Amino acid sequence: MAAVDILIPHYNDPEGLALSLRSITEQTWGGETRIVIADDGSCSDVRKTLNALAEQAGCKLELIFNNSNRGRPYTRNVLLDAINSPYVAWLDAGDEWYPDKLAHQMAEIELIGAAQPDRLHWVTCNYDWAWVGGKRKKVTQRTEQDQLKGLLMGSSLRAYLWTILGSAAGFKSIGWFDERLPRLQDLDFFIRFVLHGGVIKSPQTNAPLAIYHKSDIGRNADEIRRCNAYLFDKHRVAYNRYGENFKRMRLFRMEMLAARFAQSNNERRVVRQYFVRACRTHPSAFLRHVWKNGLKA
Secondary structure, three states, X not given: OOEEEEEEEEOOOHHHHHHXXXXXXXXXXXXXXXXXXXXXXXXXXXXXXXXXXXXXXXXOEEEEEOOOOOOHHHHHHHXXXXXXXXXXXXXXXXXXXXXXXXHHHHHHHHHHHHHOOOOOEEEOOOEEEEEOOOOEEEEOOOOOOOHHHHHHHOOOOOOOHHHOEEEHXXXXXXXXXXXXXXXXXXXXXXXXXXXXXXXXXXXXXXXXXXXXXXOOOOOOHHHHHHHHHHHHHHOHHHHHOOHHHHHHHHHHHHHHHHHHHHHHOOOHXXXXXXHHXXXXXXXXXXXXXXXXXXOOO
């Protein structure tokens, strides 16, 4: 069987990391796995805990420590440099895989390799979305569509690296994660993969294969808006493919996403600011949203 590197960025969340590691050790796939954790400058006590986790892991596990906190995209680039195996999967500390994830995805990789050996492919999966303290809700990744448009819309095809398994070449050929993006660097990476000719596939199961533990608490609304604006400018040619109304709706969604983050953190003035900007960007879409949801982002 082929070998898979499992790449995990981590920062000051040893409990979440332990949860993720347990889900890896419970995988039913029988091939060789190598776990690489890049710690992004966690405090000294957490580093000691990571060393203890590595000793108790019962599997091949390597630790890399950044000397200081450099941010998620820098840490993901460190992990790209650490790839040794022919296949790669990602997992964020605090999220989980269900036991059959690698088995289903590697089976799909084998089918793709037999049919289209020269094309770059990633295999995604459906997943459960669980707001902290809430119930799980299945989310379907719809790969049978215009994948670039789907990624830019961000509703029926979402850019989450922890859903993906692919060849090492399929990651390395895209280049580095953009270190100017403290958030949304995975979306940028997905967009570049598709623009590079890569194709995202689904495995032969509709079951969710991972669980995303989601919370907006403590996340900065202005930061997410800046990252969205940067992405819009960086990939403006891609957005232009789909017309002015498409672009205007994406800009509206950017304002509403920032409003959601601010609302989750009880920043009422900031919420109002982004609501006003959303209304100016696309008045009819904002009125439809208010009619359906009230003043909830």
